[in-house]
Amino acid sequence: xxxxxxxxxxxxxxxxxxxxxxxxxxxxxxxxxxxxxxxxxxxxxxxxxxxxxxxxxxxxxxxxxxxxxxxxxxxxxxxxxxxxxxxxxxxxxxxxxxxxxxxxxxxxxxxxxxxxxxxxxxxxxxxxxxxxxxxxxxxxxxxxxxxxxxxxxxxxxxxxxxxxxxxxxxxxxxxxxxxxxxxxxxxxxxxxxxxxxxxxxxxxxxxxxxxxxxxxxxxxxx
Amino acid sequence: xxxxxxxxxxxxxxxxxxxxxxxxxxxxxxxxxxxxxxxxxxxxxxxxxxxxxxxxxxxxxxxxxxxxxxxxxxxxxxxxxxxxxxxxxxxxxxxxxxxxxxxxxxxxxxxxxxxxxxxxxxxxxxxxxxxxxxxxxxxxxxxxxxxxxxxxxxxxxxxxxxxxxxxxxxxxxxxxxxxxxxxxxxxxxxxxxxxxxxxxxxxxxxxxxxxxxxxxxxxxxx
DNA sequence: TGATTCATGTAAAGGGCTTTTACATCAAAG
DNA sequence: CTTTGATGTAAAAGCCCTTTACATGAATCA
Numbered sequence: 001x002x003x004x005x006x007x008x009x010x011x012x013x014x015x016x017x018x019x020x021x022x023x024x025x026x027x028x029x030x031x032x033x034x035x036x037x038x039x040x041x042x043x044x045x046x047x048x049x050x051x052x053x054x055x056x057x058x059x060x061x062x063x064x065x066x067x068x069x070x071x072x073x074x075x076x077x078x079x080x081x082x083x084x085x086x087x088x089x090x091x092x093x094x095x096x097x098x099x100x101x102x103x104x105x106x107x108x109x110x111x112x113x114x115x116x117x118x119x120x121x122x123x124x125x126x127x128x129x130x131x132x133x134x135x136x137x138x139x140x141x142x143x144x145x146x147x148x149x150x151x152x153x154x155x156x157x158x159x160x161x162x163x164x165x166x167x168x169x170x171x172x173x174x175x176x177x178x179x180x181x182x183x184x185x186x187x188x189x190x191x192x193x194x195x196x197x198x199x200x201x202x203x204x205x206x207x208x209x210x211x212x213x214x215x216x217x218x219x220x221x222x
Numbered sequence: 223x224x225x226x227x228x229x230x231x232x233x234x235x236x237x238x239x240x241x242x243x244x245x246x247x248x249x250x251x252x253x254x255x256x257x258x259x260x261x262x263x264x265x266x267x268x269x270x271x272x273x274x275x276x277x278x279x280x281x282x283x284x285x286x287x288x289x290x291x292x293x294x295x296x297x298x299x300x301x302x303x304x305x306x307x308x309x310x311x312x313x314x315x316x317x318x319x320x321x322x323x324x325x326x327x328x329x330x331x332x333x334x335x336x337x338x339x340x341x342x343x344x345x346x347x348x349x350x351x352x353x354x355x356x357x358x359x360x361x362x363x364x365x366x367x368x369x370x371x372x373x374x375x376x377x378x379x380x381x382x383x384x385x386x387x388x389x390x391x392x393x394x395x396x397x398x399x400x401x402x403x404x405x406x407x408x409x410x411x412x413x414x415x416x417x418x419x420x421x422x423x424x425x426x427x428x429x430x431x432x433x434x435x436x437x438x439x440x441x442x443x444x
Numbered sequence: 445t446g447a448t449t450c451a452t453g454t455a456a457a458g459g460g461c462t463t464t465t466a467c468a469t470c471a472a473a474g
Numbered sequence: 475c476t477t478t479g480a481t482g483t484a485a486a487a488g489c490c491c492t493t494t495a496c497a498t499g500a501a502t503c504a
Contacts, residue, residue, distance in 0.1 A: 035342065035343045036258075036259070036342070037258070037259070037343075118398070119341045119398075120257065120258070120259060121257045121258075121259075158420075158424075159410070162410055162412065162417065165399075165410055166392075166417070166420075166421040166424070168395070168399060169391075169392055169395030169396050169399060169417070169418075169421060170388075170391055170392060170395060170421075172395045172398065172399060173390070173391030173393075173394045173395030173398075174391050176340070176341070176394065176395075176398065177387075177390060177391060188381070188383040188384055188387055190384065195384065195387055195388070196391075198380075198384060198388075199388040199392075199425070201428075202388070202425055202428035202429055203421070203425050203428055205427075205428035206423075206424035206425055206426065206427035206428030206432075207424055207428075208434070210428075212430070
């Protein structure tokens with residue numbers, strides 16, 4: 001159990017001790033630095049201090065490693081969104097704001113994971129099998145949409161899946177447009193959080209969930 | 223001038239005649255089929271019927287070819303958005319709906335271009351220089367936001383750049399979430415166009431640009 | 445204790461990709 | 475007709491992906 005704990009190899013030992021996690025960590029670091037294109041299995045192995053063939057004891061091939069980056073990313077993503085939503089407490093609206101912030105925080109703190117999860121087309125496994133953690137992530141958005149829409153009279157409620165898709169759309173749009181390189185950065189003197197929150201408040205007003213002249217309106221002008 | 227016109231080499235001729243465009247076309251086709259990862263310069267050359275070294279007469283390196291895919295993509299993207307917006311005619315709202323449809327139509331018809339434009343981190347040239355065509359694309363959204371916001375009393379208008387960023391955010395989010403493989407497809411029985419339009423109508427209602435009980439409300443429920 | 449087994453890592457090799465360099469071809473200009 | 479410049483080829487170096495045969499060592503079992 002003499003694991004090095006942060007992905008580095010025990011010096012003077014034939015076996016690494018924690019290679020799988022070390023490779024995932026190296027992959028995330030390399031993707032952050034050189035983009036999703038500039039990732040090489042050999043270089044990840046070099047970072048972990050092993051030969052180019054060693055990764056094949058833990059991953060079928062290069063794509064399998066990236067798929068695992070996506071998979072484990074979705075695990076943390078779902079957990080984080082779920083914790084932020086916190087069952088809609090203390091109020092659905094404040095929980096919803098926390099949810100949006102958590103979404104963007106994950107995209108900023110794990111840009112490599114987020115990229116591989118959403119932008120590479122590798123996430124759904126080698127053969128279109130769904131990722132349960134990805135479903136769980138979407139479910140959090142859906143529960144939030146449901147709780148918010150419950151504030152509307154029953155006959156005025158739009159389809160929950162549609163509303164949650166709108167949420168996802170906005171969060172994902174802000175996350176990617178502001179991500180590294182920031183095609184949107186510099187276009188507006190606001191943080192991604194402010195852009196997302198203002199957009200969501202306007203949207204909720206449009207749904208009739210927020211009053212026309214709430215604090216939402218002021219935070220929009222500010 | 224015996225160009226083959228669609229990227230294929232003249233048979234029995236040493237020179238290709240239209241290699242640069244043929245390579246761009248091959249790149250888009252390969253990216254569509256195998257994802258942005260599975261693109262190889264050698265295979266593009268093979269598709270065009272030339273040797274692996276030939277592309278270097280037209281592009282500095284592999285990334286330069288991809289950057290050109292992004293660049294030419296933004297050119298067509300901006301032109302298409304501009305034509306759809308049509309100076310806000312006949313009405314800002316109908317022109318705006320056309321704009322949204324044109325955005326999604328481009329993303330669907332040129333998925334490879336769209337991917338390289340927004341998802342690879344290669345678009346802004348090798349060295350952070352801005353793409354004028356990318357600016358022009360955003361400008362169309364901004365002009366639309368301005369025209370729509372002009373319908374509000376002056377002291378109730380949110381910042382134009384923020385609104386156009388919200389537009390971009392929603393359009394980009396829908397475009398990518400529904401793109402190939404369709405992580406969002408199957409979650410909701412609607413087309414991307416319906417998801418985007420309904421989201422934008424709700425948003426515009428939230429801004430006060432649309433009445434609370436317009437045809438927008440009905441199209442949301444439907 | 446000592447041999448065996450199994451997971452894990454290495455070395456070497458084949459094949460593909462990227463890129464450079466020297467050379468080949470051909471159309472157009474002089 | 476010759477020259478020239480643009481465009482394409484061949485060959486080679488270097489890197490990466492992946493497989494195969496072999497090496498190491500920790501845990502198991504007699």
